[in-house]
Amino acid sequence: MPNCKLILEVVDVKGFCPFYKKGSKITFCEPAILKEESDELCYGALLSFGPFYRPLVRGVPPEELGLGDGYISCHSAPLVIPEAHGTVFFKIKQIPVEETPEDLWINDLEKKGILGDTETIKRKFWPKNPDKPY
Amino acid sequence: MVRNKVIMEASEINGRCPIYEIGDKIVIEPVPGENVSMINLKETKAICTRILGTALTSYTLFLEYAKPSQEDEDKLPWQTALGPNHSKCPMVGPPYTECGYVLFKVYGLPQEEG
Numbered sequence: 605m606p607n608c609k610l611i612l613e614v615v616d617v618k619g620f621c622p623f624y625k626k627g628s629k630i631t632f633c634e635p636a637i638l639k640e641e642s643d644e645l646c647y648g649a650l651l652s653f654g655p656f657y658r659p660l661v662r663g664v665p666p667e668e669l670g671l672g673d674g675y676i677s678c679h680s681a682p683l684v685i686p687e688a689h690g691t692v693f694f695k696i697k698q699i700p701v702e703e704t705p706e707d708l709w710i711n712d713l714e715k716k717g718i719l720g721d722t723e724t725i726k727r728k729f730w731p732k733n734p735d736k737p738y
Numbered sequence: 739m740v741r742n743k744v745i746m747e748a749s750e751i752n753g754r755c756p757i758y759e760i761g762d763k764i765v766i767e768p769v770p771g772e773n774v775s776m777i778n779l780k781e782t783k784a785i786c787t788r789i790l791g792t793a794l795t796s797y798t799l800f801l802e803y804a805k806p807s808q809e810d811e812d813k814l815p816w817q818t819a820l821g822p823n824h825s826k827c828p829m830v831g832p833p834y835t836e837c838g839y840v841l842f843k844v845y846g847l848p849q850e851e852g
Contacts, residue, residue: 647795652828654791672835679792681824681841684750693830 605663606700609633619690634704649678741768742846744801753831753838801846
Protein backbone atom coordinates (compact mmCIF):
# COMPACT_ATOMS: atom_id res chain seq x y z
CA MET A 605 0.00 0.00 0.00
CA PRO A 606 1.43 3.38 -0.97
CA ASN A 607 1.64 6.27 1.47
CA CYS A 608 -1.05 8.80 0.72
CA LYS A 609 -1.70 12.47 0.98
CA LEU A 610 -5.10 12.66 2.57
CA ILE A 611 -7.65 15.34 1.86
CA LEU A 612 -10.80 15.77 3.91
CA GLU A 613 -13.16 17.92 1.87
CA VAL A 614 -16.39 19.25 3.31
CA VAL A 615 -19.26 18.02 1.17
CA ASP A 616 -22.08 19.30 3.35
CA VAL A 617 -22.87 21.11 6.59
CA LYS A 618 -26.18 20.17 8.18
CA GLY A 619 -27.03 23.17 10.31
CA PHE A 620 -24.45 25.78 11.21
CA CYS A 621 -20.71 25.39 11.66
CA PRO A 622 -18.57 28.38 12.68
CA PHE A 623 -15.57 27.09 10.71
CA TYR A 624 -16.43 24.97 7.74
CA LYS A 625 -18.42 25.48 4.59
CA LYS A 626 -18.83 23.31 1.54
CA GLY A 627 -15.48 22.90 -0.21
CA SER A 628 -13.31 23.56 2.88
CA LYS A 629 -10.33 21.22 3.10
CA ILE A 630 -7.97 19.68 5.61
CA THR A 631 -4.88 18.05 4.10
CA PHE A 632 -2.70 15.52 5.87
CA CYS A 633 0.60 14.09 4.75
CA GLU A 634 2.38 11.91 7.20
CA PRO A 635 3.22 12.98 9.85
CA ALA A 636 1.41 16.31 9.79
CA ILE A 637 -1.35 18.57 8.59
CA LEU A 638 -0.24 20.68 5.64
CA LYS A 639 -1.21 24.20 6.69
CA GLU A 640 -0.80 25.68 3.23
CA GLU A 641 -3.30 23.23 1.80
CA SER A 642 -5.80 23.38 4.66
CA ASP A 643 -8.54 25.74 5.70
CA GLU A 644 -9.73 25.95 9.29
CA LEU A 645 -8.72 23.26 11.78
CA CYS A 646 -11.48 22.32 14.20
CA TYR A 647 -9.96 20.45 17.14
CA GLY A 648 -13.08 18.37 17.74
CA ALA A 649 -13.39 17.32 14.11
CA LEU A 650 -9.70 16.38 13.99
CA LEU A 651 -10.04 14.24 17.10
CA SER A 652 -13.12 12.46 15.72
CA PHE A 653 -11.08 11.63 12.65
CA GLY A 654 -8.09 10.57 14.78
CA PRO A 655 -8.62 6.79 14.88
CA PHE A 656 -8.79 6.68 11.08
CA TYR A 657 -5.79 8.88 10.32
CA ARG A 658 -3.01 6.30 10.38
CA PRO A 659 -4.61 3.56 8.28
CA LEU A 660 -5.83 6.05 5.69
CA VAL A 661 -2.55 7.88 5.38
CA ARG A 662 -0.78 4.52 4.96
CA GLY A 663 -3.07 3.65 2.06
CA VAL A 664 -5.80 1.46 3.55
CA PRO A 665 -8.92 2.08 1.42
CA PRO A 666 -11.89 3.69 3.24
CA GLU A 667 -14.16 0.77 2.24
CA GLU A 668 -12.02 -1.60 4.29
CA LEU A 669 -12.47 0.67 7.30
CA GLY A 670 -16.24 0.63 6.94
CA LEU A 671 -16.32 4.19 5.64
CA GLY A 672 -18.12 3.30 2.40
CA ASP A 673 -16.97 5.48 -0.47
CA GLY A 674 -15.03 7.60 2.00
CA TYR A 675 -17.48 9.59 4.09
CA ILE A 676 -16.99 10.65 7.68
CA SER A 677 -18.61 13.24 9.89
CA CYS A 678 -17.57 15.36 12.84
CA HIS A 679 -18.57 14.63 16.43
CA SER A 680 -21.21 17.35 16.66
CA ALA A 681 -24.66 16.09 17.48
CA PRO A 682 -27.32 16.14 14.75
CA LEU A 683 -29.94 18.87 14.83
CA VAL A 684 -32.49 16.73 16.66
CA ILE A 685 -30.60 17.69 19.84
CA PRO A 686 -31.63 21.16 21.10
CA GLU A 687 -28.10 22.44 21.81
CA ALA A 688 -26.71 21.13 18.51
CA HIS A 689 -25.32 23.63 16.03
CA GLY A 690 -24.69 21.34 13.12
CA THR A 691 -22.76 18.42 11.73
CA VAL A 692 -20.05 18.62 9.09
CA PHE A 693 -19.68 15.82 6.54
CA PHE A 694 -16.31 15.15 4.94
CA LYS A 695 -15.33 13.19 1.84
CA ILE A 696 -12.00 11.41 2.18
CA LYS A 697 -9.64 11.57 -0.79
CA GLN A 698 -6.41 9.60 -0.89
CA ILE A 699 -3.66 10.68 -3.26
CA PRO A 700 -0.70 8.29 -3.44
CA VAL A 701 2.62 10.07 -2.96
CA GLU A 702 6.19 9.01 -3.65
CA GLU A 703 7.64 10.70 -0.62
CA THR A 704 6.07 12.05 2.55
CA PRO A 705 7.69 14.79 4.68
CA GLU A 706 8.68 11.97 7.01
CA ASP A 707 10.45 10.14 4.16
CA LEU A 708 12.29 13.35 3.24
CA TRP A 709 13.44 13.70 6.84
CA ILE A 710 14.65 10.10 6.96
CA ASN A 711 16.47 10.56 3.63
CA ASP A 712 18.07 13.72 4.95
CA LEU A 713 19.33 11.86 8.02
CA GLU A 714 20.71 9.16 5.76
CA LYS A 715 22.55 11.73 3.62
CA LYS A 716 24.07 13.23 6.73
CA GLY A 717 25.16 9.78 7.81
CA ILE A 718 23.18 10.04 11.01
CA LEU A 719 20.71 7.27 10.37
CA GLY A 720 21.76 3.92 11.63
CA ASP A 721 21.07 1.57 14.45
CA THR A 722 19.52 2.83 17.66
CA GLU A 723 22.90 3.23 19.32
CA THR A 724 24.18 5.41 16.49
CA ILE A 725 21.15 7.68 16.70
CA LYS A 726 21.43 7.81 20.48
CA ARG A 727 25.05 8.92 20.28
CA LYS A 728 24.09 11.77 17.96
CA PHE A 729 20.91 13.00 19.60
CA TRP A 730 20.38 11.69 23.10
CA PRO A 731 20.85 14.24 25.87
CA LYS A 732 22.27 13.22 29.23
CA ASN A 733 18.86 13.27 30.90
CA PRO A 734 16.41 12.12 28.24
CA ASP A 735 13.50 11.88 30.70
CA LYS A 736 13.58 15.52 31.75
CA PRO A 737 12.07 18.30 29.64
CA TYR A 738 14.87 20.76 30.59
CA MET B 739 -13.40 17.91 46.87
CA VAL B 740 -16.22 16.84 44.60
CA ARG B 741 -15.29 15.24 41.36
CA ASN B 742 -17.68 13.74 38.89
CA LYS B 743 -18.19 10.35 37.45
CA VAL B 744 -18.60 10.89 33.71
CA ILE B 745 -21.03 8.81 31.73
CA MET B 746 -21.38 8.48 27.98
CA GLU B 747 -24.71 6.86 27.31
CA ALA B 748 -25.90 5.72 23.88
CA SER B 749 -29.11 7.67 23.43
CA GLU B 750 -29.84 7.21 19.74
CA ILE B 751 -28.64 4.91 16.99
CA ASN B 752 -29.15 5.85 13.40
CA GLY B 753 -28.82 2.67 11.33
CA ARG B 754 -27.00 -0.45 12.46
CA CYS B 755 -24.35 -0.54 15.16
CA PRO B 756 -22.88 -3.96 15.93
CA ILE B 757 -21.59 -2.83 19.32
CA TYR B 758 -23.93 -0.46 21.12
CA GLU B 759 -27.61 -0.53 21.94
CA ILE B 760 -29.58 2.36 23.34
CA GLY B 761 -28.83 2.74 27.04
CA ASP B 762 -25.32 1.21 26.87
CA LYS B 763 -22.77 3.20 28.83
CA ILE B 764 -19.11 4.08 28.94
CA VAL B 765 -18.32 5.04 32.53
CA ILE B 766 -15.29 7.12 33.48
CA GLU B 767 -14.55 7.30 37.17
CA PRO B 768 -12.13 9.36 39.27
CA VAL B 769 -9.65 7.19 41.14
CA PRO B 770 -10.21 7.90 44.87
CA GLY B 771 -7.39 9.92 46.41
CA GLU B 772 -5.63 10.42 43.08
CA ASN B 773 -5.94 13.09 40.43
CA VAL B 774 -6.45 10.61 37.61
CA SER B 775 -9.51 8.87 36.29
CA MET B 776 -10.11 5.58 34.51
CA ILE B 777 -12.73 3.76 32.52
CA ASN B 778 -14.80 1.54 34.78
CA LEU B 779 -14.73 -1.72 32.84
CA LYS B 780 -17.42 -3.37 34.96
CA GLU B 781 -19.99 -0.69 34.25
CA THR B 782 -18.91 -0.13 30.65
CA LYS B 783 -20.61 -2.15 27.95
CA ALA B 784 -17.86 -1.85 25.34
CA ILE B 785 -15.39 0.65 23.97
CA CYS B 786 -15.54 0.89 20.21
CA THR B 787 -12.20 2.02 18.81
CA ARG B 788 -14.02 4.45 16.53
CA ILE B 789 -15.49 6.32 19.45
CA LEU B 790 -12.07 6.91 21.03
CA GLY B 791 -11.44 10.12 19.14
CA THR B 792 -14.90 11.46 19.79
CA ALA B 793 -14.63 10.48 23.45
CA LEU B 794 -11.66 12.81 23.73
CA THR B 795 -13.80 15.65 22.46
CA SER B 796 -16.67 14.80 24.77
CA TYR B 797 -15.73 16.92 27.70
CA THR B 798 -14.69 13.84 29.65
CA LEU B 799 -12.01 15.50 31.76
CA PHE B 800 -13.89 18.77 31.70
CA LEU B 801 -17.02 17.16 33.08
CA GLU B 802 -14.98 15.32 35.68
CA TYR B 803 -13.82 18.61 37.18
CA ALA B 804 -16.90 20.76 36.51
CA LYS B 805 -18.39 22.09 39.73
CA PRO B 806 -22.15 22.21 39.99
CA SER B 807 -23.62 25.13 41.88
CA GLN B 808 -26.83 25.03 43.86
CA GLU B 809 -27.51 28.71 43.25
CA ASP B 810 -28.55 29.70 39.75
CA GLU B 811 -26.98 33.13 40.10
CA ASP B 812 -23.62 31.54 40.99
CA LYS B 813 -23.61 29.42 37.89
CA LEU B 814 -21.23 30.23 35.10
CA PRO B 815 -22.28 29.26 31.58
CA TRP B 816 -19.88 26.32 31.48
CA GLN B 817 -21.28 24.87 34.70
CA THR B 818 -24.39 23.81 32.88
CA ALA B 819 -21.95 21.48 31.13
CA LEU B 820 -22.44 18.92 33.87
CA GLY B 821 -24.73 17.75 31.23
CA PRO B 822 -26.07 16.46 29.26
CA ASN B 823 -23.91 17.25 26.25
CA HIS B 824 -24.21 15.22 23.13
CA SER B 825 -21.58 13.79 20.79
CA LYS B 826 -21.82 11.29 18.01
CA CYS B 827 -19.43 8.77 16.57
CA PRO B 828 -17.96 9.78 13.23
CA MET B 829 -19.76 7.20 11.12
CA VAL B 830 -22.06 8.89 8.61
CA GLY B 831 -24.70 6.16 8.48
CA PRO B 832 -26.73 4.59 5.72
CA PRO B 833 -26.65 4.72 2.75
CA TYR B 834 -23.09 6.05 2.86
CA THR B 835 -21.61 3.67 5.43
CA GLU B 836 -22.66 0.21 6.52
CA CYS B 837 -22.63 1.14 10.19
CA GLY B 838 -24.86 3.88 11.44
CA TYR B 839 -23.89 6.51 13.95
CA VAL B 840 -24.41 6.35 17.68
CA LEU B 841 -25.36 9.49 19.54
CA PHE B 842 -24.01 9.65 23.07
CA LYS B 843 -25.46 11.67 25.92
CA VAL B 844 -22.53 12.75 28.08
CA TYR B 845 -23.04 13.90 31.64
CA GLY B 846 -21.34 14.12 35.01
CA LEU B 847 -22.53 12.71 38.31
CA PRO B 848 -20.95 14.41 41.34
CA GLN B 849 -19.17 12.05 43.73
CA GLU B 850 -17.52 12.62 47.08
CA GLU B 851 -13.86 11.76 46.89
CA GLY B 852 -12.96 9.12 49.41
